[in-house]
Amino acid sequence: MVNLKSKIEETxxxxxxxxxxxxxxxxxxxxxxxTSAFSAAVAAIAVVLVFFFALVFASIMVAYLIGxxxxxxYTGFLYVTGFYLLLGVLMVAFRDxxxxxxxxxxxxxxxxxxxxxx
Numbered sequence: 400m401v402n403l404k405s406k407i408e409e410t411x412x413x414x415x416x417x418x419x420x421x422x423x424x425x426x427x428x429x430x431x432x433x434t435s436a437f438s439a440a441v442a443a444i445a446v447v448l449v450f451f452f453a454l455v456f457a458s459i460m461v462a463y464l465i466g467x468x469x470x471x472x473y474t475g476f477l478y479v480t481g482f483y484l485l486l487g488v489l490m491v492a493f494r495d496x497x498x499x500x501x502x503x504x505x506x507x508x509x510x511x512x513x514x515x516x517x
């Protein structure tokens with residue numbers, strides 16, 4: 400009877416240890432996924448910033464080129480501004496199809512990507 404009682408207690412301790420281990424593994428996996436998503440977002444923001452500055456300087460160059468060819472620098476900036484306003488209106492009109500859904504899908508894929516098991 401004593402032997403059975405000690406085995407039951409030992410089994411209970413092992414089950415408790417197993418539960419704590421599984422809980423810790425799940426926490427570590429969640430942290431891993433969160434840090435992976437965060438680092439991917441930071442890297443994407445850095446790349447977007449570089450392309451943003453390149454686009455700004457290219458836009459200024461195009462505005463000056465258009466302005467010089469028309470004789471008035473302000474007309475070049477007016478045309479470039481009009482182009483970006485038109486682009487902004489189109490982006491607002493089609494934001495779900497062009498931005499929200501693709502970004503949502505990318506985030507979901509990065510969070511739930513299947514990693515090979517060891």
